[in-house]
Amino acid sequence: DLDAVCALFATAARAEERTGGRGALNFLEEIDAQDIAADTLTRRAVRPDAVRLMTAHRSKGLQWRLVVVAGVQEGLWPDLRRRGSLLEADRIGRDGLAAPLPPGALLAEERRLFYVAATRARERLVVTAVKAPADDGDQPSRFLTELGVEPKDVTGRPRRPLSVAALVAELRATTVDPRVSDTLREAAAHRLARLAALSDEDGRPLVPSAHPYRWWGMAEPTASKVPLRDRDQPVVLSGSALDQLANTCALQWFLGREVKADAPASAAQGFGNVVxxxxxxxxxxxxxxxxxxxxxxxxxxxxxxxxDAPWKSQQERDNARVALERFLRWHVLDRAGRTPVATEHGFDVTLGAGDHQVRIRGSMDRVEADRDGRAYVVDFKTGKQAPTGAEVARHPQLAVYQLAVREGAVDDAFDGTRPEPGGAELVQLRQGAAKRDGGETLPKVQAQEPLEGEWVGDLLATAAGKVLDERFTPTTGQHCAHCAFRASCSARPEGRHVVE
Incomplete structure (x- = not known):
């Protein structure tokens, strides 16, 4: 039954549009389970106060006061491509298979169809097309010249919005524009109210963006009566949190760490965890x-x-191989006589920082003992960016590790004795060393000398004060490029509309 086969193909196409690619077996199971053939794309009841959108074929026998025939482009109308499909249904005739329609017949059919569309208007007909400056760009259809009317060229941006979103945006801007009259602002507000009240036959709003409850920045700022942290308890921080609060962006730390609104773990984080x-x-x-x-x-x-894609997986697998090769070469080096004493060593110490008590928790990738018996902390990095030499000298995370060593965090790894901190280093496994340091086969190593001065304590006091006072001010910088909160951040142009 050819009709049934064609219907099956049409149903499969609608299922693809409705649910996406679920596979042929799932589609056949769904069809087999139907007691009554289902068609979710049947025609709905016609609204008397709405614009009807349809093809030229479906407009046959109907007429309106105003008709707009849009997109009359050469190559689209007339469309001289074969009308057939996989089954070449256009060749089916009363006496069997007919020869494919020649281009001349296709052009005549397209002209008849354009005539049908153009004659649906009782009073006014609007035909639109796009004309590119270059000859090889989009050009109006040859049918426009057959209308007997000289086409009118319109250049520049449209005088009025051509989409619902743009219309809502213009109306909202008008309601708060001090340069326009009170009458015009009131009229814009009434038009927004009319759009917000529109709904379909199921009661769903047709223009939800027109209602103020969907607008950013309309609600009053909220304040919690419960403080974020108890002032009588130490402020719990990690090395990375200290870096964010003191040097990067306090708001990013708050939204990511405290609100837990950060994006889910990425493949890059998984890469680092595996290595x-x-x-x-x-x-x-x-x-x-x-x-x-x-x-x-x-x-x-x-x-x-x-x-995101198989090629990306293969690329990162190759990068992981190179990173592991660099690690193994670094692992067997003499490294100034240092020997490993602990790996993935957790610590939890509390210390004073100005007027505050700060509890530092975290994990050291590797702890080594140097020739003098001092503790040396190694932190492996798998990111694509590395800090500068000046930034490493005051790197908060390395400094926190050294502070933790000073407070007894690695005593158990040194048989109960408290070692002096001998420094710390970042080992950049994704990046090769300079030629003078061994070349690309070794990782880039960035060392921090043993701590001097009180700068780390000042950083801790600043970070703890921000947390206790709940001062989470956004700060712009290179970190913004990978921030998940840019679209709602008042320090960024794309997010400023949220609070202004």
Whole structure:
């Protein structure tokens, strides 16, 4: 039954539009389960006060006072492509299969269809097309010249909005524009109210953006009666939190860490977690320092990481291999006689910072003992950006590690004795070292000398004060490029409309 086959193809197309690509088996199961054939795209009742949108074919036999025939472009109307499909239904005739329509017949059919569309207007007909400056760009259809009217060229931006969103935006701007009259502002407000009141037959609003309850910045600022942190308790911070609060953006820290509104973990974070785990297994002796073994372990978890495309997954797998190669070469180096004593070493210490008590918690990727018995902290990094030399000298996270060593965070790794902090370093596994430091096969190492002065304590006091006073002011910088809150941040142009 050819009609049934055509209906099946049409139903499959509608199912694709409705639910997306669920697969052929799921579609067939759905069809088989239907007791009565379903069609969710049947014609709805016609609203008397609405604009009707339809094809030229569906307009046959109907007429309106005003008709707009839009997009009459050469190549689209006339469309001289074959009308057939996979089944070439256009060739089916009374006496069997007919020859495909020649271009001349297709052009005549298109002209008849354009005549149908143009004659649906009782009083006024508007035909629109786009004309590109270059000859190889979009051009109006040849049918426009057959209307017997000279086309009118319109250049520049439209005088009035051509979309609902643009109309709502113009009306909202008019209601608060001090340069226009009170009468015009009131008229704009009434027009917004009419748009907001429109709904479909199911009661759903047709223009929800016209209602003030959908507008940003209309509600009064809220204030919590419960303080964010108890002033009688130490302020809990980590090294990365200290960096955000003191040097990057306090608002970003608050929204991401306290409100928990940050974006879900990305594939880049998963990349870093996997490399860190493998580095820990090698340092602890649970996994041999062999690249083939590490890559085999990597493959067992790699497919669990969500990448945007297969090529991106392969690219990052190659980057992971290079990072692990660099780690292994670094791992077997002499490193000035330092020896590992702990990996993934957790710590929790409390110390004074100005008028505040600060509780620092975190984990050190690696702790090593140097020749003098001092504790040296190593932090592995897998990001694509590295700080400058000046930034490393006052890197908050490394400084926090050294403070924690001073307060006894690694005593258990040194047989109960308290070592002096001997410095700390960042090992950039994604980035190769300079030629003078061994070249691309080794990671870039950025060292911080043992702490001097009170600058770290001042940073802790500043960060703790911001948290206790709830002063989360946005600060712009390079970190904005990857911030999840740019669209609602008052310090960014794209987010300023939220509060202004």
């Amino acid at each position: 860190h785990v493998l580095a820990d297994e090698v340092a602890s002796g649970r996994t041999p320092a062999d690249l083939a073994v590490l890559m085999e372990r990597l493959e067992t978890v790699w497919n669990a990481l969500a990448f």
